[in-house]
Amino acid sequence: MQTITLDGYADVREAYRQHDLKQALYDAGGVVMADSLLVLHGGEHRRRRRVENRLFRRGTFRYWEKAFLRDVVHDTLAPFRAAGRADLLEIGYRTIMNLTAMVAGIDQPTGSPEETDELYRFAKKFSEGATMVHTTRDPEVVRAEVQAALDDFDRVFLQPSITRRRALLERFAAGEVTEDDLPRDVLTALLRNWDELGIDEDVLRRECAFYLQAGSHSTADAFSHAADDWFTWAQRDPEAADRARRDPALLQRCVYETLRLHPASPVAQRRALAPITLRGGTEIPEGSFVVLDIAGANRDARVFERPEEYDPMREVPADVPRWGHAFGGGMHACIGTELAGGVPSPEQPTPEQAHEQVLGTVTLMLDALLTAGARPDPADPPRRDPHSARDHFAAYPVVFDAP
Template sequence: MAEHFVTEYRDAEQTLRLPDLHQALYDADTVFLPRTVVCLHGEAHARKKRIFSGVFNRRFFKHYQNHVFPRAIKESIDPVLAEGRGDMAKFAYRVLINLTADSAGIDRRHTQEDTDRLLALLAKLGHAPTMGQLRDPSERETLLAELEDALAAFRDEFFEPSLARRRGLVAQYEAGEIERSDLPQDAIVAQLLAMPTDEDIPYDERMKDSAFFILAGAFTTANVLMNFTKNLLDWFDDHPEDRANLLADPIMMQRFIWENTRLHPASPVTKRRALCPMHLPDGHDAEQDEYVTMDLTRINRNAELFGEDPEAFDPNRDLADNMPLHGLSFGGGAHVCLGKLLAVGVKITDDNKDAEETEVGTMALVARELLRLGIARDPGHEAEIDESTDRRHFKTLPFIFDPAVAVG
């Protein structure tokens, strides 16, 4: 089947908004993702997106930043403090699993054992988004079987108890026994309120939505957090004063996060399938069922738009007013990243930077805590990049907390 490759930023920006291009990056997975929000199209996609978008309101973020985050970050940092060192290649997954599981509505005992178990299951489910890039197609059936097993374990160990408790709470709310504010502010509750019965949404689909919510929030962001940590530590070699500046200036922090996201998008490639014959913004034509692929990592490094040395990490880039520093890393059109607000917050300006309720995003919250504790390279252990992938992914990224550079 023919595949068209869009290589220019402006063409990709317009292509992502075309309504007759269907999400196709995950077509090889027939078990997990087909009915989740990332793969749905048209009204079915819009309906489910509205439900989950309703989770991320001011009430949610106030609770998240004041209650969920402090507990989750403590669970992840305490073992590092006890050990005297950590590995961002492991820490990033643990802290983000802890954060997104709560917003997804998954109950657990908040122990390292529970976190590691959830991580193990999500690691298997994480093969679903990359199944279409397998070099050996014969591996697909094995991975599909592993997906089935992991979903069954996630359902029995985590989802079913969490759903049952929330069904009970929603029943109490509808009976007038508790207030709306007494309900958990999470994705399962939002879905139950909008689609309460299995006729509204099948149980199996509800369960997979929950697993996807965590997968998208944790696994896709973990690599971004690893690269952000490496870029920060490299930057501090030449700009040590920016440790304190970043902690004090939310606008500066967001620029650093966006520049890192431009270089290391959570999903480096996006792929669409034409639902009908169409003329593409780059001048080419696509027939029905042909693929249209965009390499976001390459597109985000366009020298004409992002200035000299677009491969370098430089949060002080001077860009045109309509050019976001994060480029197209969050996609565009109907499938713009649903988790953008959770990951990087709203745009921080002079008007909202000091407001307590401003949604700064998970990346900024984690970075603040790491800076406060004095994150630094582990002098006794070198970082190691995974050479099996074109993305900059780390096998190991050792770090310590150095009181000499701690801020605050």
């Protein structure tokens, strides 16, 4: 079978928008990814996405950011700061875990740190299952571990969450509670649209597991890279880095520049359902396997000057997001873009624009981390993930300067 690799910015953008290119990255990760939103195609994808999109309406995350996100970020950081040290991956996962569980519709009845830790272990295992295509471990062993984690997750978290929602939906149908009493989460949306979507309990379980890992892993990864890039920048150009540290709109640009250089998903893969010719002339025969090299396209010198350089203040063409293709595009474009990345802040916001600003979780986390005086632990350098060919940190120890 022919493989075609696209690594130009414009080619990748066009490929994302082709309806005849079908998701193909997660075939190996079926144990957790089969029938999830990210692998559905055509009408099935449209129906599921329409149902889930309603939860991600513009404005929802602006409200979240104003109402409680900052507190979540600060509360999660506080014990690490008090202890004087932390691991960035752990901070990242702990911060985003409860938020992602809320989006997915996974209840945490006790709200204890142990409960978050348990979800964190599940999310990490699901993530390993989803990215099986990149694993350097024995795939059969990984698959068995992921299946066991799914069974435990189902028993401990999912079934109680389903029972509570079904009871609420019955009361809603009986007119005893109103729409406002129903949780706004993926699980409730799926239960309400069960027949229209034609799903079963296994699909439901995988969709919730997929959300848990999709939201948490990429955010934790972006956070560790964003901090690493900023620390390196601060050594090279302390004045510019410090200016960005003090201005959330500039810090957001730092995060976008990190996403461009270290996209959590460095490649996307599709299969051609029909022959396609891209505007630039590339021919994609039917049945071929198409690799969208996101990391490569994000360093396309025709779009990003000095592409290898980390330069958060760079100029980019008006129709190009600063993060390049890090949030994907077309039908599978990341549903959590606004939650994780916020909305790009204008250069010099008016007071009104500043009030409306949505910075996104990664920027809020980076802001809190740097304000707390974090720096890499000189005695314990960061380590890459030895079990993945992807550009991930497995550990990133930091210490906090005394407040």
